[in-house]
Amino acid sequence: MDRVGAAVQRIVVIDFMKTSRWTGAPCFSLPSSLILHPSSLMKHWLMKSEPSAYSIDDLERDKRTSWNGIRNYQARNYMRDEMKAGDKVLFYASSAEPSGVSGIAEVVREAHPEKEEPWVMVDIAFVERFPEVVPLDTLKSTAGLENMVVTRKGSRLSVQPVTKSEFDIVVKLGRKNRSSAR
Numbered sequence: 001m002d003r004v005g006a007a008v009q010r011i012v013v014i015d016f017m018k019t020s021r022w023t024g025a026p027c028f029s030l031p032s033s034l035i036l037h038p039s040s041l042m043k044h045w046l047m048k049s050e051p052s053a054y055s056i057d058d059l060e061r062d063k064r065t066s067w068n069g070i071r072n073y074q075a076r077n078y079m080r081d082e083m084k085a086g087d088k089v090l091f092y093a094s095s096a097e098p099s100g101v102s103g104i105a106e107v108v109r110e111a112h113p114e115k116e117e118p119w120v121m122v123d124i125a126f127v128e129r130f131p132e133v134v135p136l137d138t139l140k141s142t143a144g145l146e147n148m149v150v151t152r153k154g155s156r157l158s159v160q161p162v163t164k165s166e167f168d169i170v171v172k173l174g175r176k177n178r179s180s181a182r
Contacts, residue, residue, distance in 0.1 A: 044167040068121035075159035098135035130174035
């Protein structure tokens with residue numbers, strides 16, 4: 001279900017009995033419990049990069065980059081159809097020792113075309129670098145991450161959806177390393 005569908009599904013009750021105090025005309029009013037905060041519509045992602053090509057340190061130095069060169073249709077579709085500005089990203093170092101999540105980024109520009117059709121790119125910005133990589137083995141053995149796409153055998157997709165719960169657990173693991181590194 002897309003974001004608008006989810007938002008519409010949550011709007012259950014509309015009070016038609018209210019009127020505008022300026023014009024006296026009927027107006028719509030929603031109970032505050034049904035008003036959606038933008039963070040409830042935010043999605044979370046995991047994006048893989050080989051550190052030899054582009055690392056979290058490179059993103060920290062550059063502050064922002066275009067995430068281009070994705071040549072998988074499913075990953076392209078996630079970027080084109082579902083990624084929105086403000087979405088949070090787990091930055092994953094692949095083909096590294098150890099492979100794992102090295103920090104956090106944020107989508108700052110939605111999909112725009114690459115020179116080569118039909119491919120698209122998004123822009124991401126640096127948010128935070130973890131003091132140590134959260135290794136894939138730790139992700140696989142952590143309660144609450146059993147269904148995380150990256151932990152599945154044969155999962156090679158470079159752009160993957162992540163649930164908010166999975167995102168929060170991984171960030172907690174990354175920040176836990178920060179406090180133990182001091």
